[in-house]
Amino acid sequence: MGQKIHPYGFRLGVIHKHHANWFADKKNYSAYFFEDLYIREFLDQQLANTGILKVHIARQPFNSIHISLFCIKTNYFLTPGRNNLKTIQTKLQTLLANYQISSKIIWNFPNKINQYNQPLRLSVQLIDHPNxxxxxxxxxxxxxxxxxxxxxxxxxxxxxxxxxxxxxxxxxxxxxxxxxxxxxxxxxxxxxxxxxxxxxxxxxxxxxxxxxxxxxxxxxxxxxxxxxx
Known part of the structure; x- marks a missing residue:
């Protein structure tokens, strides 16, 4: 029986890079991991058929989260009179805080920061590649x-x-x-x-x-x- 492996994960570190960029110790790693899954599932549901081809998540100092959306069109995000990107960012930050509380995530940071009010920022990058x-x-x-x-x-x-x-x-x-x-x-x-x-x-x-x-x-x-x- 043939054993299958994910083609992307098989090549990580060889020709591919991770779609998430952050570091955590063994106490916080699982919490970060499940948070990333929650973020990606939310974006897949909310931004279906909007031309997004890749989502990159980066965690910066003081536990801030930067999410980059790589898309082929920006019509949905640049609608005149509506800031859909800001709306999604606010909604995601609220849901993420509720998710952390409901899942009883315990953070282990040396400095006392508010664990349920993480700074979150969404940005959109247009893919200009013709292919x-x-x-x-x-x-x-x-x-x-x-x-x-x-x-x-x-x-x-x-x-x-x-x-x-x-x-x-x-x-x-x-x-x-x-x-x-x-x-x-x-x-x-x-x-x-x-x-x-x-x-x-x-x-x-x-x-x-x-x-x-x-x-x-x-x-x-x-x-x-x-x-x-």
């Missing part, structure tokens, strides 16, 4: 939109593969699992174009896993992209 459409998360969101509109999965996969450009990436693999096209028995379908060497550490593999909520149930979607360095 952002070759990002695994972008293609996954496009495929999810097609499947949730009840388009046949083979046709949806073909539409996704049309965005595949051989001059920018070496290969792509798409896998869909679940009740595909409403079948009674769940199965796994996959298609691959080009080469996707998952065991090569020097290969720049972009990977994502997302779920599509269809009327027949949830479909699991995995995409691997072998990008050129």
């Amino acid at each position: 952002y459409e070759q990002n695994a998360l972008f293609l996954a969101q496009f495929l999810i939109d097609q499947l949730e509109k009840r388009i046949a999965f083979r046709r949806a996969v073909k539409k996704t593969l049309k965005r595949f450009k051989k001059d920018t990436i070496y290969g792509i693999k798409i896998q869909i699992s679940g009740r595909v096209n409403g079948a009674e028995i769940a199965r796994t379908e996959w298609v691959r174009e080009g080469q996707v060497p998952l065991q090569t550490l020097s290969a720049n593999i972009d990977y994502t896993f997302r779920t599509a909520k269809t009327i027949y149930g949830i479909l699991g979607i995995k995409i691997w992209i072998f990008q050129k360095n």
Whole structure:
């Protein structure tokens, strides 16, 4: 039986860097870790379909949190007359404080700071790279939109593969699992174009896993992209 490993975590320290930048001792590490998960889940729910491709979390001195959102469009955040970024930042800071209280997180800091009023700052960075459409998360969101509109999965996969450009990436693999096209028995379908060497550490593999909520149930979607360095 083949053993699988996350392509991104497999290459950490070799060609990839962490999506979070902070240091903690063994007493506070688990609290920071679950806080990061809570922040990412909140942003995934609130900012779905807004073009965000990456979230970077950095913790600075005095326990302040800086969250950077890398997106392909800023229409949602730069709406005239509304400051959506400030609204989300205020809401997240309130929910984060309530989460810390409800989970009874105990911080161990030498200096006495208010643990439930952490300074939090959100910033948006625009991705100007012309090949952002070759990002695994972008293609996954496009495929999810097609499947949730009840388009046949083979046709949806073909539409996704049309965005595949051989001059920018070496290969792509798409896998869909679940009740595909409403079948009674769940199965796994996959298609691959080009080469996707998952065991090569020097290969720049972009990977994502997302779920599509269809009327027949949830479909699991995995995409691997072998990008050129």
